[in-house]
Amino acid sequence: MxxxxxxxxxxxxxxxxxxxxxxxxxxxxxxxxxxxxxxxxxxxxxxxxxxxxxxxxxxxxxxxxxxxxxxxxxxxxxxxxxxxxxxxxxxxxxxxxxxxxxxxxxxxxxxxxxxxxxxxxxxxxxxxxxxxxxxxxxxxxxxxxxxxxxxxxxxxxxxxxxxxxxxxxxxxxxxxxxxxxxxxxxxxxxxxxxxxGVRPVPAVAGAGHGGRHGGGLGVGGRGGRPVPAAAAGATRVDDAAVTMPDVMGGVRGVGGPGGPGGPGGAVGRHHRPGS
CATH class of the missing domain: 1.10.606.20 (Vanadium-containing Chloroperoxidase; domain 2)
Structure with a gap:
């Protein structure tokens, strides 16, 4: 050439x-x-x-x-x-x-x-x-x-x-x-x-994080936004509706005079014997 x-x-x-x-x-x-x-x-x-x-x-x-x-x-x-x-x-x-x-x-x-x-x-x-x-x-x-x-x-x-x-x-x-x-x-x-190298682990899309009171957020919804646990089938407790006196009153009422197992059958802090 x-x-x-x-x-x-x-x-x-x-x-x-x-x-x-x-x-x-x-x-x-x-x-x-x-x-x-x-x-x-x-x-x-x-x-x-x-x-x-x-x-x-x-x-x-x-x-x-x-x-x-x-x-x-x-x-x-x-x-x-x-x-x-x-x-x-x-x-x-x-x-x-x-x-x-x-x-x-x-x-x-x-x-x-x-x-x-x-x-x-x-x-x-x-x-x-x-x-x-x-x-x-x-x-x-x-x-x-x-x-x-x-x-x-x-x-x-x-x-x-x-x-x-x-x-x-x-x-x-x-x-x-x-x-x-x-x-x-x-x-x-x-x-x-x-x-x-190892096989990469696939990420779970839209996985949420737990809430402050254990109810947390469930599986992510549309667009990857987490949805409340109630929407995912979990039972949600309304934090604003339950207070410590309510809980304590309920504990006193169970099995007692105002409880489900006792006379009166009422539970709650506003029910008093004889009221």
Missing amino acids: QAPDFSVQLYRDVTEWAWGTPSWVHSVADVGTNAGLLLFAVLFVAGWWRARGLDARAMGLALSAPFAMVAAYLVSEVSKDFLQEERPCRAVSGAVHIASCPPPGDWSFPSNHATIAAASAAALVVVWRALAPLVLPLAALMAFSRVFVGVHYPHDVAAGFCVGVLVAPVVALVLVRAAEPLVDFMRGFSVGSVLL
């Missing part, structure tokens, strides 16, 4: 500009690509740990993400072996490059580093959307660094980036169909619950 002229010229422009930057920038750019891949590996672990407290689908996506990245890498690697584009650090006359040029047979198109970075970022976004502002710019910077250090054409990294962001999410969403029931099954065992 022959590199297009516009990409060759852009490669020259970027590498000549990169060559004029300070030496510490060269070192950061050369090491930064591999360091970025390690960061993505750490984020995969963080995504798994976070999913331990979530449902089976979330954990299934977290487990599928690394496999989705590997699938995108395999697409890139097979394409490289089929297309066989020579590296620009050998093919471009007078090319300057910061990183050492890969050996012959290590083809250029598409960029594996760009593919892995983009696939990792895209899979992580599927797992943990809040990471998007971090991982997507990081993947783009890692892809650009491969041109900056002189080992890839711009179209190599652009193609690799596209392969990563397209293949990884699709593979993750396909794999989760098999991973989700497997996660739910494994969480039923002690080892599985340690690695994958």
Whole structure:
């Protein structure tokens, strides 16, 4: 495969500009690509740990993400072996490059580093959307660094980036169909619950709280608002109608002269013998 002229010229422009930057920038750019891949590996672990407290689908996506990245890498690697584009650090006359040029047979198109970075970022976004502002710019910077250090054409990294962001999410969403029931099954065992987290307990919608006098509030009504216990079939005592003298009078009346079992058969504080 022959590199297009516009990409060759852009490669020259970027590498000549990169060559004029300070030496510490060269070192950061050369090491930064591999360091970025390690960061993505750490984020995969963080995504798994976070999913331990979530449902089976979330954990299934977290487990599928690394496999989705590997699938995108395999697409890139097979394409490289089929297309066989020579590296620009050998093919471009007078090319300057910061990183050492890969050996012959290590083809250029598409960029594996760009593919892995983009696939990792895209899979992580599927797992943990809040990471998007971090991982997507990081993947783009890692892809650009491969041109900056002189080992890839711009179209190599652009193609690799596209392969990563397209293949990884699709593979993750396909794999989760098999991973989700497997996660739910494994969480039923002690080892599985340690690695994958326990099954979340479903919350009871509209559950109420007990009242001050034990009557409390019953099961929630429409819109999640609790309803009085009387509406739920419980017996409600009218606090305003019952006072301590009433209670005491009732106790005295039971079985006594004014009680149900004694003469008069009346209960209450207003009934007096002989009244």
